[in-house]
Amino acid sequence: MTSKGPKEEHPSVTLFRQYLRIRTVQPKPDYGAAVAFFEERARQLGLGCQKVEVAPGYVVTVLTWPGTNPALSSILLNSHTDVVPVFKEHWSHDPFEAFKDSEGYIYARGAQDMKCVSIQYLEAVRRLKVEGHRFPRTIHMTFVPDEEVGGHQGMELFVQRPEFHALRAGFALDEGIANPTDAFTVFYSERSPWWVRVTSTGRPGHGSLFIEDTAAEKLHKVVSSILAFREKEWQRLQSNPHLKEGAVTSVNLTKLEGGVAYNVVPATMSASFDFRVAPDVDFKAFEEQLQSWCQAAGEGVTLEFAQKWMHPQVTPTDDSNPWWAAFSRVCKDMNLSLEPEIMPAATDSRFIRAVGVPALGFSPLNRTPVLLHDHDERLHEAVFLRGVDIYTRLLPALASVPALPSES
Ligand SMILES: CSCC[C@H](NC=O)C(=O)O
Ligand SMILES: [Zn+2]
Ligand SMILES: [Zn+2]
Structure with a gap:
C-alpha cells in the first residue's frame, strides 16, 4: 500500500x-x-x-x-x-x-x-x-x-x-x-504515578569542617534506600521472563536540588523521584515504607507528593x-x-x-x-x-x- x-x-x-x-x-x-x-x-x-x-x-x-x-x-x-x-x-x-x-x-x-x-x-x-x-x-x-x-x-x-x-x-x-x-x-x-519530593534539613556551617547531621548526609541515606528498592525491583523483572515492565514498581531519581556555594554546608536539600507503582501493590503499606525510609535517615526528613494516583x-x-x-x-x-x-x-x-x-x-x-x-x-x-x-x-x-x- x-x-x-x-x-x-x-x-x-x-x-x-x-x-x-x-x-x-x-x-x-x-x-x-x-x-x-x-x-x-x-x-x-x-x-x-x-x-x-x-x-x-x-x-x-x-x-x-x-x-x-x-x-x-x-x-x-x-x-x-x-x-x-x-x-x-x-x-x-x-x-x-x-x-x-x-x-x-x-x-x-x-x-x-x-x-x-x-x-x-x-x-x-x-x-x-x-x-x-x-x-x-x-x-x-x-x-x-x-x-x-x-x-x-x-x-x-x-x-x-x-x-x-x-x-x-x-x-x-x-x-x-x-x-x-x-x-x-x-x-x-x-501503573500509578507517584511523584515524590524528599526534603532533608540539617546543620549548616563552613564547608571546611566536619559538620554533623547535615541535610546531605540524611538525604543520601534516603536516596540509597530508594535506589536499593529500585535495584530489587529491577532484579525481580530481570529474573522472571513472565514479568513485563508494567508489572513491577519502577523509580527514577529525577532531580537533586539545594546548596548555595562550594564552601557553605546547606541547611536544606531535596531529591525528587518518579515512582510508577504496580497495580497489585498495597498502596498504604508502600507509602508507610517511604515514610519509614525518611524517618530512618534522621530528624528533619520529610516527603511530599506532586502526583499521587491512588485508584x-x-x-x-x-x-x-x-x-x-x-x-x-x-x-x-x-x-x-x-x-x-x-x-x-x-x-x-x-x-x-x-x-x-x-x-x-x-x-x-x-x-x-x-x-x-x-x-x-x-x-x-x-x-x-x-x-x-x-x-x-x-x-x-x-x-x-x-x-x-x-x-x-
Ligand atoms: C503522571 S502525569 C504524566 C503523564 C505522562 N504521560 C505520558 O507520557 C507520564 O509521564 O506517564
Ligand atoms: Zn500519549
Ligand atoms: Zn506521550
Missing part, C-alpha cells in the same frame, strides 16, 4: 499528515487549531460535534455517531491532541512538517503518540459510514487536551462533568504503545468481560496476536477506568520501533493504514456487543 508520490497518496495518509502539522506541542499547544480541525471532520463526515470547555482554554471535542439503540451504553474512542516537545537538532526532518521519505516513513512528533490513532478512528468511522453501516451502540470520539502533562486540565476534569456522564460510555479505547514485533500490545491496566483499576482480559471478548475475537479473526500488558506510563485511561468504565490501551502499531517521546518519531504509512483496517473491524464488533445484564 506504499504510495510513492503525493499524487498517489492514500487520502487517509494525507489527512494524517495534515493533522501532524498542527503544532499542538507542549508547553504551548495550539489547541484552537486542533479543535477547528475536528469540527471540520465532523462536518465532512456528518457527525455530531460538541465542545466542552473543561477549564478556560481547554476544550474536549466530542464527535458522535449515534447508534440505532439509544438504550445501550456507548463506545468511547479517546485520544489526546497534545504532543511532547522536541529537540529539533536531533531530528532528521522538521518534526512538524510530517515529511514522508521514499520508503513511506512519516516523520513527526505525534506520529506514534498519538495523532495516528485519532485519524485511524476517524477514517474507520468514515469508511463504515460511507458503506452504509449502522450499529446498535453509539460511537463517541473524544479529542482531549493536556494528557502529556498529566491530564489535569483534560480528561481528569472531563470525567467529572455532566457532559461525560451524558455520553453513557460502556467501554473505552485509548492509546497503547507500538510493538516492534509482529504482535500488538494491549494494555488492561496502568488503579484492572480491566478484565477474559471472557467474563464482553468487551474483551469482542475485542479479542476480532483480533483472532484477523490473525493478530495480542500481548496483554500493564501500561508502564500514565495515560488518560486511568481517569476513565476510575469512573467505572472498562478501557483498553491500544495503538494498532506492530512492526514499529517504540519511538514515542523520542527523536525522529515516525510511522510507516502502511502500518498506519493497516491500523485503519483494524479499527474498521473492531468498531462494528464493539458497537454491536449485545445488551449487558445491566442494560436490560
